[in-house]
């Protein structure tokens with residue numbers, strides 16, 4: 001990286017939350033080694049067995065109470081506070097660790113554990129407790145129409161237009177803690193490259209998209225992200 005960037009887009013995935021105690025998906029012993037994504041992360045799975053899906057997300061939502069942002073989330077929030085240009089965070093994670101660390105310009109492209117969506121009236125609600133087939137929508141008063149406000153396989157991620165617009169204008173694109181298996185997020189690096197941005201991967205190991213990145217640093221997020229942030233702020 002030579003010139004100082006002015007517009008940064010940072011994509012994060014499960015790897016940034018791993019050291020906070022959140023399971024990743026595709027690492028050994030990860031979530032998709034324990035449960036079939038077709039059962040818990042597709043609209044068809046939810047239609048087949050809503051209580052199985054509610055239980056899966058209830059457990060993960062309860063898990064938020066016992067975890068804290070780590071040094072990587074904290075360093076990124078510092079970057080947003082102190083950087084003279086523009087930073088947008090795009091996370092595939094449904095935990096709330098970025099916002100708890102202080103990040104503000106943040107898109108949860110795969111939704112949020114701590115929200116419920118009423119499929120009857122379309123209202124989204126903050127939701128910290130368990131959800132089931134008897135949960136009541138506070139907006140339309142109906143029972144049995146709430147689902148976790150998360151994006152499942154086969155559904156369109158949130159705020160894609162905003163994300164694409166930011167990538168088209170960015171001069172630095174950084175991907176942190178994601179294996180690069182899930183589109184459209186896995187394609188962002190190519191969009192950024194096409195826009196002329198410098199592209200950086202920060203991950204435990206080379207991702208599926210490794211060849212698209214101009215620069216890469218491998219190691220634990222809590223170690224490599226703070227170093228990278230200091231370099232941007234200092235340089």
Ligand code: OAD
Nearest residue numbers: 013014015018024025026092177178179182203204220221
């Ligand atoms: P993955 O589990 O596919 O990838 C996590 C990545 O983080 C891997 O490349 C790991 O090597 C890396 N990693 C693990 N520990 C790390 C650490 N301490 N520091 C840095 N990197 C570390 O998770 P995602 O790429 O986020 O979607 O998965 C993308 C999407 O697939 C998720 O949002 C989810 C899942 O299916 C839906 O559920 C729709």
Ligand code: ZN
Nearest residue numbers: 118121137140
């Ligand atoms: Zn409703």
